[in-house]
Amino acid sequence: MKKFVTILLFMSVLFTMFASVGQAAEAVPRLYLNGLLLQPDANPQIVNQSTVVPIRVITEGLGFQVEWDNATKTVTINDGSNVIKLTINNNAALVNDQVVQMETKPIIVKGTTLVPLRFVGEQFGLEFEWKADTKEVHIVQPPKQPTGWITGVSFDGIGGISVNYEGAAKPNKVQVLDNPKRIVLDFPNTSYSSNLATELASGQVKAEVTDNPLITSYRYSIFSNTPTVARVVLDVNADTGYVMTEGVGEYRIDLMPSGEVPPEPETPADPEPELPVEPEVPVDPQPPVTDNVYDVVLDAGHGGSDPGAQSVLKRWEKEFNLSIALKMQALMANEKSIKVHMTRTSDTYPTLLERIAFAENVKADMFISIHANSLKGSSATGSETYYYRENSKSLAEVIHKHLLAGTQLKDRGVKKEAFKVIKETTMPAVLLEAGFLSLAADSKVLFDDAAQNRIAAELVAGIKEYFKLK
Template sequence: MKKLGFLVFLLVFMWSFPHIGEAATDTKVVLNGQQLSIPEEVQNIKGSVMVPIRVISQNLGYQVKWDQSAGQVNIDGEGKSIQLYIGKNAASVDNKTYSLNTAPVIQNGTTMVPIRLVSEQMGIGVHWNNSDKIVTLTSTGTSTGGGTTSDADKATSENGLALVNGISFSESRLLVTLDKSVTPKVSKMDSPNRIVVDLPNADFGGGFEQGANAEAGQIATLAVPNNENVSQVRYSQYSTDPSSVRIVIDLKKDRNYEVFNEGQGLLIVDLTANNGTNKQPDSTTGATQPGSSVGHSGKKVVVIDAGHGYQDPGAIGSQTTEKKLNLGLALKVEALLKDDPNIDVILTRSDDTFLELKERVKVAEKLNADVFVSIHANSSGSSAASGTETYYQRSSSKKLAQTIHKYFVAATGFKDRGVQYGNFHVIRETTMPAVLLEVGFISNKVEESKMMDSAKQDQIAASVVKGIKEYLGVS
């Protein structure tokens, strides 16, 4: 059963029971034995149930794009596409038009979607317990993997090209995630000093401004602030015939490196090595260094995930967007953690790029992370909604959630919404202890302003680090 089909089905199902919108927090929805997180923001507006689309995307792993100028929301997944338009009583599902009773609206920065979408051949078994208000959904062949593939990405994949889905730089390491493994050609050059990483038979995925099939020479820059070795990272579509991607690490001084290929599309160029030699893939065999340098010498590995990015802004406030808040806080957490000699910290994204949910999970899994922390800001249809909450999905993650939350909520100073179960993709599909942090409500102007304050961000970042260190048992 395709997850996009389930999304459409869930919207249709809830529309079939209008009373759910009036008492959403009393209604439980269980998919294949797992209770889904149905937020209190579910509303009944003019007789139509409205759902915050970002919450469904987080739970089910869809790629959501928001075109503000066109007032259009695009949801892509499993080779299918839904288009919704703010203020228009029509939706498009795979280029077929369906009527809506109520048009999508934006309330306090949250996109609210009317849930009358028509779908056939859902393939989901449904049981409705009216007395207990429990919806039990049972699907066959449900994919538990996450992420989405855009039409452009599918076309590129069919051409045999590897797609670059993410580029980040943290702890003097360049991380590149791809949808398949490649054998990179890495070289060091001088005048000026730089390390050049060429990825043959590769193209950019949809999470980059270049997008798939970008024109050659279109260069983007990844800032690397306060790094003693690196000034910036540049990347571009180096060639289109044959297609290849080039990534350049601009050095402040001569630096050696090692290349690690973790398999299944995770590539690391590590500048922490300083043994007088450059270690890179063998030109004949394509072999790279066995295993990663991350977590060596018994270091604990912490992966910090800044939610959303690039075309997916997350929740939209009156002054900023969620993706900016998430990244700003993640960078501050990284800065504190990397000063600890007992910890290796890795960011899933270190600038305004988009990484699919499954790619975020891949980074943590391939690096055998000890903990995974995803940072978000909340939003509600009510501007009065407020508070800090921490989510876990597996019982093995609950202690981490509780440990971080006690410091986290004290630092924000917001209402304590507690430690809660949540069925979010990144904390469900990871196998190490994993939590998702909702700092505060971007739809609440007071909390939004405080979350934008640099001093307050410093306090929050320090609290997250304190919780992580206590949980890991490092000083």
């Protein structure tokens, strides 16, 4: 049985080797990752009594995603569970958006990025064994248990692929490969539910699609077992593009001709080479006041080329979202103390970044994103309200009370989740999941005109209660 020493002991031994005068060439160890010899472009080095090693060889060998930003000289490492950002010649690292100080700065040697082995090892749970007789460092990645399970992969017959999941399942950056063209989603630390695992006994599940101008087939399988990586592949035509959206328990890929894919607005590069540190947002339980008029942004989720989930009544989520937003806008038209701003008033698709920028530009005092839920193959029912930042919690509690009164569905609670539009806006912001389109009973309520009027009226009452308006 191999005896693993702690990272600290390993570093001490390795430093002693490197520090031997006149023996630097002999002291450079050979690196093994999970039993395979690594042949990096640059040798490991000792900097400030710490060993630095080439980052790309180790991370790519482990199946991690690595991105390099030349403008800020920042490398981002993502293993599906943790995200680390390291900047060249900077002791401050960002680990899951938290600033962590390192003893040694990352450096570049002959075009190769070298990072502190101890720091990276601690963040990703690597184990080390030092073999003194052969001067070998064996790096081992302990097997990880899956954190998420894919429960279903389905096609709506038009252009939408839904990947339903439980637990924590998050894909790496979507890959678009050519010859033939295919869209690939890899889910690290993710397996399949028991019913899908039975279907995968022969390797992969593949479904052919006929008479469709966008897609010819889709398939899914276990791509890797160390760690477990679930892969979903869409075999598409050469002129097919896509938009991917995330809901509760679902990733949805809507296919469309490449020319119809809405562009993402460019994000200006940060001219400073330092890692950004997000300032803390002060907790303010009282609603903000701006000249006695409150600016409220109503965000009807999805729209246009992104229809959202399809209900069992064959109606689209985007229809429900817009209907509620328009009814709320009409109810507040004569409110002297409230000014309503709509991210969309028709069947269009503003991107998530555009919705965020819109709310920031109008200096909104409140942001409400309206959605409906879906979980195929499940009997899930009820209403949920989500918030992310602490300055949004009190708003979520007030609005959720009125959402329940409007839908008259099961109370699924107020929850915290990092949905982009409520994470990256700065004003109090909530995202509503009014009910489940995948359940006939919920769906009938959500598309009933009288029920929609009740929901809209209750949400307006919640807005007025939060702002303490009569």
